[in-house]
Amino acid sequence: MNRENLINVAFALTGSFCTIKEILTEMKKLADSNANVIPIMSEAVYNTDTRFFVAEDLRKKIEAITGNKIIHTIVEAEPIGPKMMADLVIIAPCTGNTLNKIASGINDTPVTIVT
Numbered sequence: 001m002n003r004e005n006l007i008n009v010a011f012a013l014t015g016s017f018c019t020i021k022e023i024l025t026e027m028k029k030l031a032d033s034n035a036n037v038i039p040i041m042s043e044a045v046y047n048t049d050t051r052f053f054v055a056e057d058l059r060k061k062i063e064a065i066t067g068n069k070i071i072h073t074i075v076e077a078e079p080i081g082p083k084m085m086a087d088l089v090i091i092a093p094c095t096g097n098t099l100n101k102i103a104s105g106i107n108d109t110p111v112t113i114v115t
Contacts, residue, residue: 010086011066012040012111016093017050020058023092028065037066038086042098042111046072077110089114 011027013020031037039062049055059070071077080086091098091111098111107113 006034006036007087008036008038008085010038010040010080010089010114012042012089012091012114013045013062014042014091014093014095014098014111015044015048016095017045017048017052019093020045020052024061024065026092027062031065031067036068038068038071038080039063039066040071040077040080040110040114042109043072046070072110074108074110074113077113080114086114091115 009030011030013023027037027039041059041062045055046059047055062070071080091102098109101108101112102115107115
């Protein structure tokens, strides 16, 4: 698939674990519509097993949906803004903690640094 002509969507997930299943449905819709979905995960979502999913299984599912490796460190996420790698940034689910950090200009996670 030629990714150069597609919209590039940075799709970031934060720790509202109970809503991630529904979010994956929307992520798949974007990927199925030929968007280049760049998955980004907070450290908590990337590493935490919950009653909703096992972290490794979630990572595999997201990489299968998007066809892209998950960005989960600040070092990996930092170039997205300066290199204009995304036409759109979606943060879903977005926790209150993440929203507060973005509003305050705090860039200390892979998710907040792309905003």
